Amino acid sequence: MKPHFQLLEKELIERILGEAFQLIENPGVRVAPYVFDLLREAGIAVKDGVARIPEPLARSLLARVPREFYLYDRKGNRAVHYGGNDVHFDPGSSCLNILDAESWQPRPAVSSDLVRLVQVVEMLPQFAAQSTAVVCNDVPAEIGDWYRLLLVLWHSEKPVVTGAFSASSLHVLLELLAIESGGREALRNKPRAVFDVCPSPPLNWSEFASQNLVDLARAGVPAEIVSMPLAGATAPVTLAGSVTQHAAECLSGIVIHQLAHPGAPIVWGGAPAIFDMRSGRTPMGAIETAMLDVACAEVGKYLGLPTHAYLVAGDGRVIDAQVEMESGISAVLGALAGINMISGAGMLDFLACHSIEKLVIDAEAIASAQRLIEGIEARGDSLALAAFAQTGLQGDFLKLKETRALFRKEQHFPSAVIDRGLHASDTTALDILQRARQRVEELLASYQRHPLAPERxxxxxxxxxxxxxxxxxxxxxxxxxxxxxxxxxxxx
Amino acid sequence: MGRISDETLNAMRQSIVDGAPDTASDLARRAIAAGVEPLEAINDGFVPGMHAVGEQFARGQMFLPDMMASAEAMRAAMAVLDPELKKQGADRPVAGTVVLGTTKGDIHEIGKTLVGTLLAAHGFRVHDLGVDVSAEQFASKARELNADIVGVSALLTTTMRNQRGVVEALVKAGLRSQTKVMVGGAPVTRQWAEEIGADGYAKDAMTAVALARSLMEQKPVPEPA
Structure with missing residues (x-):
């Protein structure tokens, strides 16, 4: 049995979906002119920029969404499975700042930071995918989105969670991917990237987001809806109310997407958060934020769809106990919830800052979460009888063949980021920040770039x-x- | 003109603290009917309520929804008292004129609206340009209203960069010496504000009110014509 965490009862999920279907018809969903005709041709009334989507039509389009799909690595191997309860992690996305590992102060990220980050992530098996993690402030802002993808494709073979910053630049990102894959058809057949597309809460598919949905569907490149209700500010204050809004935003996005190209892959995803009623900020490390993420994913799972969430981020300004407590808790919850892609590792300060050192610490939390969801297995014919038959009451289990054969399966061995007492003397003991910094340097030293085919x-x-x-x-x-x-x- | 009893002043203050717009407007109407000076009702009755709210918020005893309700109560009282002031040919002294908006490419409203509501409740004249506002629109409205402060909000790391453009547009329009710029939004930091040459950064709506007040104090007092 694989452990699984469930937050919502079936009856509540059905109620959430029932209200979500009602919301997309009344008050309806704000949509952009780019999709007016597409929606009208399907019989959806669009008036004053608001589409009223009838439930039967939404349900019929929902039925066309693939229940699973894969992202491929550069070699063309299946590397990420969106579907079922498979769990993958990738770093947080599109951050402007990076935590400088010398001063431990945030500063604007530049290309060399992204390259280091990508190389570290490439060496960490905990991350099944890369993300276009930071915006490079040393290149012009208008090319900021595709330039991140270029650097990731150049330095990594893993799948990529990415996104465009405008309607027009999406095509530059798709072209880069097509060049890497060997053409648009090859990209459609074996997509290496998934694109985040964000509705604006509440219930608004902007021109940019609508267009991205349509163009991605037509290109056959997976889209990932990142719906971001802020409970109490841009969404109902109750967690259940915000999950309902999230569902309505996802359902309406799926309608636009599937009308553009039925059967195109799309992910039920999001980055919901509570709105802190003291600071007005959106704490990503709050337990209620994690609850929202898990609950939103549960609704997607109930519909049988691939899922995504934004977790493993903390809100402190430096890497400290608070940040890692928040990140670790949400990594475990996300994994137990069986969310297919969990983005957010490496991020701190309300998603305002990325840190490579935090990424290597988060990787340890993720590894623990991954171990947890493997669960406890009965190995062999007996659980303990055979072992006792060999050692009796002497209790000398260390010498047993069984111990040697199975300890690697039973125990996860963290990297030196985690202090397991291997360097017990006072003089060699480093604190967690020093250990993280050291780990980053080790991973960078072991990184080797695999070039693309020369013509590509x-x-x-x-x-x-x-x-x-x-x-x-x-x-x-x-x-x-x-x-x-x-x-x-x-x-x- | 009648004087207001301490009891009434306390009730006015309390209506703001409670966030009770009906009570606030009712008290304002009764004060006018009793021949009370509108300015006295504002300055000695309702404004102290907003001050108390600010203090309680700073102590963590009040929360944003409470504050929004108080601002709404303040608005309700002013809706009654402002026309009375105008009848007398007077205006409520304005704490400053602020042009507010969310930067180009960004349609996030909540933070900016919160700041606008609180600034208005604290006596600022606020013109809210809405969302997805170009640098030129900020500059042109600032010129039109002779604004003291331009407030630029951005929620996204990607649109935060456009705050720099607003500072530049004000320089280009020749308004920079008379118009202070304050920036805010989730990704915005003090360093960023300094880097783009803004005059201040506020981490939340209440701090934005304090910042706006201190920016007004920094402004040179205009020479009498």
Whole structure:
């Protein structure tokens, strides 16, 4: 038996869905002109920018959504399974700041930070996927979204959780992926990336988000709805009310998406949070935020859909006990809830700051959560009788063959980030921040880049240089051969 | 003109603390009917209520929904008293004129609206430009209203960058010397405010009120014409 955590009773989930279906018809959902015709052709009334979606139509479109799909690594292997209770983790996304590991102060992230982060994540098996984790402040803002993806594709072979910052730039990101995959059809057949698309609470699919949904469906590249009700501010204050709004936002997104291309892959996901009634902030580490994430995913699971949530983030400004307590608790809850993709690791300060050192600590919390959901297994014919038959009451279990054969399956061995007393003397004991910093350096030292096929590599660089030049970018920061292209005269 | 009894002043104050708009407007109407000076009702009755709310909020004894209710009660009282002031040819002294909005590309409203509500409750004249506001719109409204302060909100890390554009637009419009800029929003930090040349950063709505007051104190007193 695999342990599983359930927060909502079946009756409550059905009530949530019942109200969510009512909400998308009345008051309806705000949609953008880009999808007016698409919706009207399906018989949905759109008036004053508000679509009223009838439940039977929404249900019929819901039935077309694939119950599972895979993301592929660069080699074309299935690497992430969206579906069932499979659990994967990826780092948080699109952060502007990074926690400097020398000063422990936040500062604007640059390309070299993203490269380090990607390389560390590449070496950590706890992360099944990369994310376009930080925005590189050393490249022009208008190319910020695709430039992150370029660096991830260049330095990693893992699948990627990403997203566009505008309707038009989505096509640049898709083109980069197509070059890497060997064409649009290859990308459709074996997608390497999933794209986050965010409705605006409450119940609003903006021009940018609507267009992303439609264009991703048509490209056959998976979309991940990241609905973000803020309980008490942009959504009802009750957790159940916010989960209902989340469901309505997801249902309406699925309607737009499936009308654009029936059967296209899409994820029931989100980053819901409570709204703190003292500070007006949105604590990602609050237990109620984790409860919202888990409950929203449960509703998606009830419909049989792939799921996503935003957990493993803490709210303190530095890596401290609070941040790691919050991150660890939510990692465990998300894993127990069987959420397919859990984003957020590495993030602190209300998602305002990313940290590579926090990522390696979070990786230990994730490893513990992953061990937990493996559960307790009865191995062999007896549980304890055979072992006692060999050692009797002497209790010398360490010498048993069974012990040697099974201890690796039973116990997870954390990295040196976790103090298990291996360096017990006062002089060698490092604190957690020092251990994390050391671990980052070790992982970076062990990282080795696997190049793409030469012709794809050339095509990708030529494309990136061309697109970058339009925004005034010279050279390609974060790609060593072209980092100093300007100085070396490689670029005219 | 009649004087207001201490009992009535206390009731006015309490109506704001309780966040009771019906009671507040009722007390305001009764005061006017009794011939009370509107300014006295405002300054000695209702405003102390907002001050008490601010203090209790700072002590963690009141929460944002309470504060919103108090601001609504304040608005209800002012809806009765403002026209009376105007009849007398007077205006309530304005703490300052603020142009507010959420930056270009960002449609998040809540933080900015909260700040606007509280600034208005604390005597500022607030013009809310709404969401997805371009730098030029901020500058042009600031010029039109001769604004003392421009407040720019951003919830997303990606749209926070556009706050810099608002500072630049004010410089370009030649308004920077007379218009203070304050920035806020979840990803915004003090360092960011300094980096883009804003005059201040507020981490929450109550701090934004305190910041706006202190920015007004920094402003040079206009020379008499």
């Amino acid at each position: 590599e050339e095509e990708m660089l030529a494309f990136a240089q061309r697109e970058g030049k339009k925004a005034g970018l010279e050279g390609l920061p974060g790609i060593p051969t072209l980092e100093y292209a300007r100085e070396t005269g490689l670029i005219q």
